[in-house]
Every structure is written in C-alpha cells, then in structure tokens.
Amino acid sequence: RLAPADWLPWALDGTTALTLGGRIERAMVRAGELAAVARRAGEPALFAQAALAAASPWVPLGADARRAQLLIGEALEGLPADEIALRVRLVEGYLRAGMAGDATMLAGLGEVEPEMLERASDPDPVIALNALMALHSLTWARHQPPRRRLELAQRMAVAAARAGSAEDELEALRLVVVAHVELADRLGAAAAARDYLMRAETAGSVLHRWSAALQAELLAELTGRRGVAERHAERARTLQAGVDPETAAVAVHERMLSDAVRDDRIADLAPALDALDDELSGYDPLYQIGGAAIATAVGRPVPPDYLEHLWDGVRGSYRAGAAAGLIVRALGASEPTERLADELITELTAHGGGWLPIGSSAGIGPADAYLARLLWMCGRREESARHARLATSVAHRFAPTWVRFTQKETPPHA
Known part of the structure; x- marks a missing residue:
C-alpha cells in the first residue's frame, strides 16, 4: 500500500x-x-x-x-x-x-x-x-487604480512565460483584458482579447477558450458589432458544455444583469431572481446586492442600513466596484447612511473615468454614472454634474451602446 x-x-x-x-x-x-x-x-x-x-x-x-x-x-x-x-x-x-x-x-x-x-x-x-499575483489581489483592498492592475497583469504574463506555466500565463492574459475594460480602453482591450483568444486556443484549455470567447463577444457587443458578437457567442455556447454548470450559470446571470441595467429593464429580472436556487443566490454577495437593486426597481426598496450590511460583505473585494454601483441603484430615493455614502464615494472614485465590469460581461457601465447619482443625493451638485458629463464621455469613447444609459441614468434626469 x-x-x-x-x-x-x-x-x-x-x-x-x-x-x-x-x-x-x-x-x-x-x-x-x-x-x-x-x-x-x-x-x-x-x-x-x-x-x-x-x-x-x-x-x-x-x-x-x-x-x-x-x-x-x-x-x-x-x-x-x-x-x-x-x-x-x-x-x-x-x-x-x-x-x-x-x-x-x-x-x-x-x-x-x-x-x-x-x-x-x-x-x-x-x-x-x-x-506579482499576490500584489494584484491586494489592489482591491488597497483601492489601487486599474492602471496598477494592468501593470501587474502584464508583468505576470511575462513571469508566467519565463516559468513555463501556461495556465498562469492564460490567467494573466485574461486579467490584462479585464484591466483594459476597467480603464475603458477599447483599443487596448481589443488587442489584449485577441492575444488571449489565440493563446487559449493554442494551449487547449476549455476553461480559457470559453472565457476568451465571452470576452471577445463582450467587446464586439460594446461597439455595436452584433454579427461579430453573435459568432463569438455561438463559440462560447459550444464550449460551455465543457464548463461546470455553476460557473456557466454565474456567467449567464452576469450577462442578464448587465443587459438589464443597460436597457433600463432591471425590474424584469424579478421573476428570474425569485426562481434562483437558494444555494446559488447565496454563492456570491453580488446576487444579494443585485437582488436589492431589483427590489427597489419593482417598488420594494430595502432599508439603507440593510444595504450597509450588504456592503460590509463585499467591500475590499474584487466585486466592490460593481457592488457600489448596484447599491447606489438600490438606494432609489432613500438617503444613505453617512458611513455608507463615504465608503461608496471612495470606492467609485477609485474607478473614476473607467468602467465597472462584472466577470466576462459588460457589467454596469461607467463608474462616474453612479458617482454622479450618489453625489447628487448628497447635495454635491457641481461635482455630480462633472461626473455625469464624464460618464457620457466614457461611454462615447468605449461603449457607444451604453450612451443612452448614461444620459438617462445620471442626474438630473435620474
């Protein structure tokens, strides 16, 4: 034995x-x-x-x-x-x-x-x-900007190649794409996505080939290239059969949420949320925060102190940026607690001028759209107006399909 x-x-x-x-x-x-x-x-x-x-x-x-x-x-x-x-x-x-x-x-x-x-x-x-991977993970807890994540991910890719680790190199290349999306850098993201897709195909990793196809679909969709996006989507659907059901389900839900936010249809997600398996909805705190935003959209707002509790479960994590934006949505017309407002402003400011992706989806749009809404609620009208203009500018530059969202979402139209 x-x-x-x-x-x-x-x-x-x-x-x-x-x-x-x-x-x-x-x-x-x-x-x-x-x-x-x-x-x-x-x-x-x-x-x-x-x-x-x-x-x-x-x-x-x-x-x-x-x-x-x-x-x-x-x-x-x-x-x-x-x-x-x-x-x-x-x-x-x-x-x-x-x-x-x-x-x-x-x-x-x-x-x-x-x-x-x-x-x-x-x-x-x-x-x-x-x-380098450890330092990359620390960037969220330290409120470091996406530019720092990009630098570290690029160094990680080089170190992984030197170490002969194909898996770590693929993960680093994926993180390079995500960092370019965070920076709302369309050209950089497109180039990085091509590199990631080619390397994933060469390495033969089902997981990364699927992820790379999702990223390629995302970038084509953001710029309105629907035919190209559909081709990548079909590739992702084919590869999805080889991925864990739970992993695939999270990606599908992230995309559903992103599309609903962009098209102002977040209330339409209420039936899908009610149908979620309890284990899956407790799997990721972003499900609960998204659920709070959906509840507000259908006229059942949750108390600000409960939103503060939800925020405590996600702050300092890689989900914090998107969570902050969704909590601003969930507040509706309610006034946030002073601590919650301060921490959300700090988080969203760290993503200023950039995008809030969620997984391989387009996420919830420009960080400045949510910062503008929150500052307006806090009575800081001039700052709010400046961030509202920046949000629309970011959408024009990076994702034209989101311009209408920024124009509708930001004060005083919100």
Missing part, C-alpha cells in the same frame, strides 16, 4: 487537469478531500498544495472562498520556514480567496505587501510570478 506522500502529488495533478478541463467545482471538492488526507499524514508541503488547489485558479466565491482562506491559513501556520516559494504561493492564494471571501480575515495575514514587493523581483520566475 502506497504512503500518502507517494500518491498525493499524482492526485493533486489530477485536480489541475480537472480545472483545465473546466471542472472547477469538482477540482475544488477533490482538493479539499486531498487536503484532509495530507493533514492526517502530517505532510505540510502536500497539505499546502492541496489547500492551494482548493482555492481554484480563479477567484472562488462565497463559502468556497472562506473555506479556501481557512485551509490556506492553516497551511501557512504549519509551513516549514525554508519553504519560501510555497509560502509566497500560499500568500497569493489567501489574498486571491480574500478578494471574494471574508475581508476581515486578511488582517490575520499581517502586512505582506513589502515582502511581496521584494519577492516580485526574485530571480526565480515562479516566486516572482506568485508575488
């Missing part, structure tokens, strides 16, 4: 294969099982690798994120001091899980940014890559 140390590395490779094949949920469950085996066997390095696999290659959501944080935190505590490369990977995984998990748990990690900044220049490309 083989000892765990002999067969666990092979089993962990199997979780990677599942992930690349689009079976993220199955890979994360299997990794959790392997972590339990490694814990019982007293194998700290293998336990650490299993904990990382449980965090998935993307950002885990909801309970998955919190479970990954707990596993990785345990792995960090038991890791031998000489395992420097593995420590950097664990810090990266913990921060990535924290982007959508419990932000308060990040304090338990301590101040790791100086260490990661130093490791980002390490001669070992694997260590440098994971340090």
Whole structure:
C-alpha cells in the first residue's frame, strides 16, 4: 500500500487537469478531500498544495472562498520556514480567496505587501510570478487604480512565460483584458482579447477558450458589432458544455444583469431572481446586492442600513466596484447612511473615468454614472454634474451602446 506522500502529488495533478478541463467545482471538492488526507499524514508541503488547489485558479466565491482562506491559513501556520516559494504561493492564494471571501480575515495575514514587493523581483520566475499575483489581489483592498492592475497583469504574463506555466500565463492574459475594460480602453482591450483568444486556443484549455470567447463577444457587443458578437457567442455556447454548470450559470446571470441595467429593464429580472436556487443566490454577495437593486426597481426598496450590511460583505473585494454601483441603484430615493455614502464615494472614485465590469460581461457601465447619482443625493451638485458629463464621455469613447444609459441614468434626469 502506497504512503500518502507517494500518491498525493499524482492526485493533486489530477485536480489541475480537472480545472483545465473546466471542472472547477469538482477540482475544488477533490482538493479539499486531498487536503484532509495530507493533514492526517502530517505532510505540510502536500497539505499546502492541496489547500492551494482548493482555492481554484480563479477567484472562488462565497463559502468556497472562506473555506479556501481557512485551509490556506492553516497551511501557512504549519509551513516549514525554508519553504519560501510555497509560502509566497500560499500568500497569493489567501489574498486571491480574500478578494471574494471574508475581508476581515486578511488582517490575520499581517502586512505582506513589502515582502511581496521584494519577492516580485526574485530571480526565480515562479516566486516572482506568485508575488506579482499576490500584489494584484491586494489592489482591491488597497483601492489601487486599474492602471496598477494592468501593470501587474502584464508583468505576470511575462513571469508566467519565463516559468513555463501556461495556465498562469492564460490567467494573466485574461486579467490584462479585464484591466483594459476597467480603464475603458477599447483599443487596448481589443488587442489584449485577441492575444488571449489565440493563446487559449493554442494551449487547449476549455476553461480559457470559453472565457476568451465571452470576452471577445463582450467587446464586439460594446461597439455595436452584433454579427461579430453573435459568432463569438455561438463559440462560447459550444464550449460551455465543457464548463461546470455553476460557473456557466454565474456567467449567464452576469450577462442578464448587465443587459438589464443597460436597457433600463432591471425590474424584469424579478421573476428570474425569485426562481434562483437558494444555494446559488447565496454563492456570491453580488446576487444579494443585485437582488436589492431589483427590489427597489419593482417598488420594494430595502432599508439603507440593510444595504450597509450588504456592503460590509463585499467591500475590499474584487466585486466592490460593481457592488457600489448596484447599491447606489438600490438606494432609489432613500438617503444613505453617512458611513455608507463615504465608503461608496471612495470606492467609485477609485474607478473614476473607467468602467465597472462584472466577470466576462459588460457589467454596469461607467463608474462616474453612479458617482454622479450618489453625489447628487448628497447635495454635491457641481461635482455630480462633472461626473455625469464624464460618464457620457466614457461611454462615447468605449461603449457607444451604453450612451443612452448614461444620459438617462445620471442626474438630473435620474
């Protein structure tokens, strides 16, 4: 009978294969099982690798994120001091899980940014890559601008290529596209999306080929090229059969929400929200915040103190920008609490002049549209007018199909 140390590395490779094949949920469950085996066997390095696999290659959501944080935190505590490369990977995984998990748990990690900044220049490309990924994950909690995410993602792509990691290179290229979308840089996003699509096809990853097709559809749709968008959409639908149902469902819901916001049909989503499985609606805090915006749209506004509670569950995460905009929508005619208003203004200001994407969808439009509405509610009319003009300008430059939204959404028309 083989000892765990002999067969666990092979089993962990199997979780990677599942992930690349689009079976993220199955890979994360299997990794959790392997972590339990490694814990019982007293194998700290293998336990650490299993904990990382449980965090998935993307950002885990909801309970998955919190479970990954707990596993990785345990792995960090038991890791031998000489395992420097593995420590950097664990810090990266913990921060990535924290982007959508419990932000308060990040304090338990301590101040790791100086260490990661130093490791980002390490001669070992694997260590440098994971340090750069950790710094990228920190940008949301630090309210750093999309330009910083773009810089880090580009460096990650180079480091991943040097390290020979096709999976990490694909993820970095995906993040480059997202950063260009955040910056409302149409040409940059289109060029990055082409690179991502070609690399994903070459690598053969079902997950990234599907994601790249969604990104290509998004960019064609934003500029009104419906025929091109439909071709990419058809490709994405074909590839979706090889992706976890839960992952695919989240992408479909993100697109539904984005289209409804753009076309001012958010109230039409109420039946779809009511039909959601309870487990899925609790999977991602953005579902609950979107639900609050839908409730307001159908004449059932939620109290501002409840919106503040929802905000506490997502601030500092990679969902915070879109969540802030949806909370502004959910407020309706209600006045936000002073703390909520201040924190939403801070979050939306960090995205000023840019876009608020959600996953591979067009998200909810220019950040300045929501900032203009919020500032108007707070009585800051001149600032509101300036951001309203900027929102329309961003839409003209980046996504002409959203111009009507900005003209209708921003005060005094809102």
